[in-house]
Amino acid sequence: xxxxxxxxxxxxxxxxxxxxxxxxxxxxxxxxxxxxxxxxxxxxxxxxxxxxxxxxxxxxxxxxxxxxxxxxxxxxxxxxxxxxxxxxxxxxxxxxxxxxxxxxxxxxxxxxxxxxxxxxxxxxxxxxxxxxxxxxxxxxxxxxxxxxxxxxxxxxxxxxxxxxxxxxxxxxxxxxxxxxxxxxxxxxxxxxxxxxxxxxxxxxxxxxxxxxxxxxxxxxxxxxxxxxxxxxxxxxxxxxxxxxxxxxxxxxxxxxxxxxxxxxxxxxxxxxxxxxxxxxxxxxxxxxxxxxxxxxxxxxxxxxxxxxxxxxxxxxxxxxxxxxxxxxxxxxxxxxxxxxxxxxxxxxxxxxxxxxxxxxxxxxxxxxxxxxxxxxxxxxxxxxxxxxxxxxxxxxxxxxxxxxxxxxxxxxxx
Numbered sequence: 583x584x585x586x587x588x589x590x591x592x593x594x595x596x597x598x599x600x601x602x603x604x605x606x607x608x609x610x611x612x613x614x615x616x617x618x619x620x621x622x623x624x625x626x627x628x629x630x631x632x633x634x635x636x637x638x639x640x641x642x643x644x645x646x647x648x649x650x651x652x653x654x655x656x657x658x659x660x661x662x663x664x665x666x667x668x669x670x671x672x673x674x675x676x677x678x679x680x681x682x683x684x685x686x687x688x689x690x691x692x693x694x695x696x697x698x699x700x701x702x703x704x705x706x707x708x709x710x711x712x713x714x715x716x717x718x719x720x721x722x723x724x725x726x727x728x729x730x731x732x733x734x735x736x737x738x739x740x741x742x743x744x745x746x747x748x749x750x751x752x753x754x755x756x757x758x759x760x761x762x763x764x765x766x767x768x769x770x771x772x773x774x775x776x777x778x779x780x781x782x783x784x785x786x787x788x789x790x791x792x793x794x795x796x797x798x799x800x801x802x803x804x805x806x807x808x809x810x811x812x813x814x815x816x817x818x819x820x821x822x823x824x825x826x827x828x829x830x831x832x833x834x835x836x837x838x839x840x841x842x843x844x845x846x847x848x849x850x851x852x853x854x855x856x857x858x859x860x861x862x863x864x865x866x867x868x869x870x871x872x873x874x875x876x877x878x879x880x881x882x883x884x885x886x887x888x889x890x891x892x893x894x895x896x897x898x899x900x901x902x903x904x905x906x907x908x909x910x911x912x913x914x915x916x917x918x919x920x921x922x923x924x925x926x927x928x929x930x931x932x933x934x935x936x937x938x939x940x941x942x943x944x945x946x947x948x949x950x951x952x953x954x955x956x957x958x959x960x961x962x963x964x965x966x967x968x969x970x971x972x973x974x975x976x977x978x979x980x981x982x983x984x985x986x987x988x989x990x991x992x993x994x995x996x
Contacts, residue, residue: 585762586770589725590777592755593698597723600756601695605672607750608718612668615746616661619711622742623657629738630707637731645835645894649706650732660708663956664715670960673980674721677988688990693983695721697779701964702727702768702793704785707735712955714743714757716964720982723756725778727771729785730763772797782977784965787892802973804965805942807837807920808892809950812909812935814926815846819853821947822925826857829923829949831864835894837966838921838953842889843900844909847873850902854878866896873902889916906931910938917941919968921950942968942975 619626630652637650673693680690699722703709710726717724728736736759744754760767772781775798783793787806794801811829813822829840845854850873858878861868868874869884881900888899889912903909906924913922923945924935932946943953943966953976955963960978967973973981 586760586767586774587777589758589760590698590774593723593725593758594777596753596755597695597698599753600718600723601697601721603721603752605674607752608672608721609668611718611746611750611752612664612715614749615711615715615743616664618742618746619657619661619664619739622738623654626652626657626735626738627654629734632734633707633732636734640731642731646705646731648833648835650735652707652735656708660711663712666956667715667719667979670719670979672719673983678985685994686992687994690988691985692988693980694986696982696984698723698725698777699964699982700725700727700771700774700778700781700799702771702781702783702785702789704729704789705731706784707732707739709784710736710739710759711743713964714740716979716982718747718756720979722982723758725758725760725771725774727760727768728763733763768792769796772799775799782965786894802965802967802977803969804977805837805920805968806892806918807839807950807966808841808890808916808918809838809921809953810842810844810909810913810917810923811840811950812844812903812906812913812922812924813846813849813853813857814906814909814924814928814931815848816928816931817846817849817853817925818927818947819849819856822853823856823860825923825925825947825949827860827864829951830861830866830898831896832949832951834866834896836951837892837894838950839894840923840950841891841893841898842916843898844903844912845900846906846909847902847904850877854900854902861898864896866898868898868900870900871902874900892918906934910935914938914940920966921945921953923948923950942966 676693678691701713740759743757747754778799781799782802783790811826854877868881869888870881875881884899919941921943922939922941936944955976958976963976
């Protein structure tokens with residue numbers, strides 16, 4: 583597609599400048615962008631209102647509308663995220679090691695940008711700012727292809743970054759937004775090997791799998807989140823109720839929300855009714871096994887499909903298990919390797935869970951909702967990687983870099 587080819591060419595050209603900016607220059611752009619974001623709150627809310635109206639006309643509802651929505655506080659939070667990125671150490675140029683070989687060669691590894699980062703994402707305008715901020719700090723140009731449901735919001739955000747970059751005397755093409763939101767543009771972007779160094783999908787299972795299966799650009803797979811809370815026989819039951827409620831209801835439409843609940847049979851009679859009552863107050867539908875349905879009157883029977891479903895909604899699956907081993911086996915069979923949590927006061931059970939669960943983030947006595955770049959101290963994240971090559975978990979600054987070997991000689995030949 584002509585638009586993508588032109589975007590790719592401009593991105594490669596802009597990367598020559600961005601890759602060699604010093605930390606102060608990059609931070610200056612981010613601080614100005616944060617200031618402009620706060621100054622532009624009325625304009626951003628107006629653009630977002632247009633997206634919400636369009637979404638209403640399209641029949642969007644529930645979690646997708648929640649992800650799409652911007653508020654005064656969310657915009658200020660985005661700006662604060664950029665300022666936090668400024669405070670973080672710049673990984674670019676870091677010398678990771680340097681060793682001297684017997685022949686006198688000094689061989690080291692230096693951290694450098696990936697180059698041009700493409701991101702295909704759905705319905706979350708905050709991703710636009712998060713990706714732009716992290717990429718600028720790490721010297722990467724970003725090419726953004728958001729969904730049609732957030733088109734006006736994404737455009738407004740990118741214009742703010744363009745203004746900040748331009749006012750700092752730099753090439754605005756360091757951040758670019760694909761204007762064509764058709765399926766064809768996404769497929770074309772997956773084939774943009776000549777210009778993109780990496781492609782990152784952020785969205786539902788359908789989008790992620792489409793990119794993984796069709797892209798000829800190297801892909802970092804980010805997370806579908808079928809996250810579990812396991813309430814152990816040695817759990818503090820008061821903690822358990824509070825954690826389950828938070829993990830399911832705080833923001834049900836995000837990937838680190840809990841989708842599945844496992845409870846040890848020795849505490850199920852005591853705690854499941856309390857969890858059911860709390861979740862009912864949060865308007866959560868429970869789909870459970872036979873034991874859950876007996877202990878929670880409003881629960882409905884779960885199907886095999888429920889155990890592996892990322893609902894992104896006020897729905898949770900629930901199952902009573904006989905041991906921590908059974909809980910771990912269930913999670914490793916049905917989970918998505920995103921975030922899993924055990925509620926227990928038993929050290930051995932906690933360590934077994936930490937060691938045996940195969941996921942990017944594994945918790946003891948805490949909500950899965952903390953799997954987040956900001957909460958982990960990265961300022962923001964470009965996504966939660968659930969794969970094992972290059973990056974895993976919240977992808978902050980270091981995960982947006984690669985390395986090259988640097989070798990100092992004094993005339994050596996081989």
